[in-house]
Amino acid sequence: xxxxxxxxxxxxxxxxxxxxxxxxxxxxxxxxxxxxxxxxxxxxxxxxxxxxxxxxxxxxxxxxxxxxxxxxxxxxxxxxxxxxxxxxxxxxxxxxxxxxxxxxxxxxxxxxxxxxxxxxxxxxxxxxxxxxxxxxxxxxxxxxxxxxxxxxxxxxxxxxxxxxxxxxxxxxxxxxxxxxxxxxxxxxxxxxxxxxxxxxxxxxxxxxxxxxxxxxxxxxxxx
Amino acid sequence: xxxxxxxxxxxxxxxxxxxxxxxxxxxxxxxxxxxxxxxxxxxxxxxxxxxxxxxxxxxxxxxxxxxxxxxxxxxxxxxxxxxxxxxxxxxxxxxxxxxxxxxxxxxxxxxxxxxxxxxxxxxxxxxxxxxxxxxxxxxxxxxxxxxxxxxxxxxxxxxxxxxxxxxxxxxxxxxxxxxxxxxxxxxxxxxxxxxxxxxxxxxxxxxxxxxxxxxxxxxxxxxxxxxxxxxxxxxxxxxxxxxxxxxxxxxxxxxxxxxxxxxxxxxxxxxxxx
Numbered sequence: 001x002x003x004x005x006x007x008x009x010x011x012x013x014x015x016x017x018x019x020x021x022x023x024x025x026x027x028x029x030x031x032x033x034x035x036x037x038x039x040x041x042x043x044x045x046x047x048x049x050x051x052x053x054x055x056x057x058x059x060x061x062x063x064x065x066x067x068x069x070x071x072x073x074x075x076x077x078x079x080x081x082x083x084x085x086x087x088x089x090x091x092x093x094x095x096x097x098x099x100x101x102x103x104x105x106x107x108x109x110x111x112x113x114x115x116x117x118x119x120x121x122x123x124x125x126x127x128x129x130x131x132x133x134x135x136x137x138x139x140x141x142x143x144x145x146x147x148x149x150x151x152x153x154x155x156x157x158x159x160x161x162x163x164x165x166x167x168x169x170x171x172x173x174x175x176x177x178x179x180x181x182x183x184x185x186x187x188x189x190x191x192x193x194x195x196x197x198x199x200x201x202x203x204x205x206x207x208x209x210x211x212x213x214x215x216x217x218x219x220x221x222x223x
Numbered sequence: 224x225x226x227x228x229x230x231x232x233x234x235x236x237x238x239x240x241x242x243x244x245x246x247x248x249x250x251x252x253x254x255x256x257x258x259x260x261x262x263x264x265x266x267x268x269x270x271x272x273x274x275x276x277x278x279x280x281x282x283x284x285x286x287x288x289x290x291x292x293x294x295x296x297x298x299x300x301x302x303x304x305x306x307x308x309x310x311x312x313x314x315x316x317x318x319x320x321x322x323x324x325x326x327x328x329x330x331x332x333x334x335x336x337x338x339x340x341x342x343x344x345x346x347x348x349x350x351x352x353x354x355x356x357x358x359x360x361x362x363x364x365x366x367x368x369x370x371x372x373x374x375x376x377x378x379x380x381x382x383x384x385x386x387x388x389x390x391x392x393x394x395x396x397x398x399x400x401x402x403x404x405x406x407x408x409x410x411x412x413x414x415x416x417x418x419x420x421x422x423x424x425x426x427x428x429x430x431x432x433x434x435x436x437x438x439x440x441x442x443x444x445x446x447x448x449x450x451x452x453x454x455x456x457x458x459x460x461x462x463x464x465x466x467x468x469x470x471x472x473x474x475x476x477x478x479x480x481x482x483x484x485x486x487x488x489x490x491x492x493x494x495x496x497x
Contacts, residue, residue, distance in 0.1 A: 006227045015229050022233050029241045036249035043252050045259040047267075053256070060253045076254065080246035088241060104234070108225040113234035166225075 003170060005102040006109050021107040028091050028104070059087075070208065071215045078214060081121055085114065086207035093169070093199025096192065103199070106169040108162065115162035118210045119154075126217030135217065161209060168202045373414040376444040376455050377421045383453075392427060394451040401431035402448040409436045410444075418444075 002008065005020035039052045063083045067075040092103045104110045126135040139150045172195035179188050383391060404418060415434055422430045445454035
């Protein structure tokens with residue numbers, strides 16, 4: 001039994017390998033990009049807009065509003081990173097309804113990669129916003145003695161991000177697979193729906209936490 | 224091992240690539256479109272506000288003009304009414320005046336007609352009376368009447384006294400010409416002699432007398448000389464008769480009757496006949 005889609009390797013040359021995680025992610029990327037392109041290539045600036053454009057606008061504005069609510073006063077600056085994070089995780093979860101699909105987020109490699117991206121993005125945005133010295137000083141707050149704890153917190157929360165998402169997504173797929181062997185009718189459907197829900201929640205949690213971390217680093221959090 | 228580091232790196236790159244792609248194809252155009260539309264809506268709202276403002280202004284202007292128009296119309300109407308009333312009053316006054324004038328004219332013409340009628344009646348009556356009288360007198364007053372007239376005239380001459388006599392004498396003396404005695408009928412030689420004798424006896428011994436006949440005199444004798452006149456005629460009786468007729472016609476003595484008497488042949492005599 002496969003725990004991670006990483007284990008399904010289509011092609012390998014030395015350490016370079018094309019496993020299911022990467023291929024699924026490409027598929028999602030293609031879907032998102034082509035879908036966006038198809039809709040946005042015919043954007044209208046009139047008062048009356050097409051439905052698809054309306055849906056996209058609701059989505060983008062909703063994300064933007066969410067970022068603003070967390071405390072980032074200039075959401076447009078963080079929208080591409082945080083929005084993409086959320087959209088990728090949501091699509092990855094949504095596609096679980098398709099047979100033969102395995103969510104790339106069920107691979108610890110993917111969640112780790114995303115957590116590392118967040119881990120890198122936090123200081124990048126922090127330095128951009130407050131300057132190098134200003135960002136480093138945030139590790140000494142509220143007192144110098146807190147420096148090691150701050151560093152530990154930084155590392156542990158990144159680890160937590162990766163493990164949380166991976167655990168939830170992997171467990172969902174795992175439970176589904178196990179249930180299919182013992183109760184092949186109806187029950188897996190309910191579990192699949194539950195998996196969708198937890199997947200959505202996790203996507204939201206992951207994105208919100210990333211937003212909160214960035215807000216903390218840039219010192220723009222509402223609190 | 225759950226983590227495949229190659230996959231981690233590949234996924235990180237995939238993610239960053241997706242970030243770029245979505246930024247390029249999703250966020251940018253969508254946000255741009257939203258901004259544009261918001262701007263457009265804001266502009267349209269502003270325009271609508273301006274249009275509404277304009278419309279409001281137009282409405283106010285229109286109401287103001289309407290009110291002014293109403294006011295003007297009312298003013299003109301009342302003016303016209305007043306003018307019409309005035310005009311009507313004037314016309315009425317004019318008509319009344321014209322009526323009065325016409326009435327006065329009518330009355331005047333009526334009066335004149337009456338007057339001329341009465342004058343005509345009077346004239347005719349007088350003429351008739353004169354004609355009758357003349358005929359009667361002509362029938363009756365043959366030599367005897369004329370003689371009587373001459374006798375009366377001579378008696379009057381003889382009866383002249385004091386002041387009258389003196390005046391007559393002075394007139395005789397101052398005039399170089401002979402005295403003229405006019406009569407309606409030709410005086411006989413005896414009558415002429417008697418008159419001449421009376422003049423000579425009573426007034427001036429050397430008086431010269433010239434006799435003339437005037438049918439208009441109507442049975443009378445008149446002595447005129449140097450503006451002085453002494454006469455006797457029945458004209459005075461006729462004037463008196465005329466007066467009585469006028470009184471009968473008009474119910475009261477008319478003013479016109481007076482000039483008739485005055486216009487009589489004895490107007491400028493100093494002495495009244497009997």
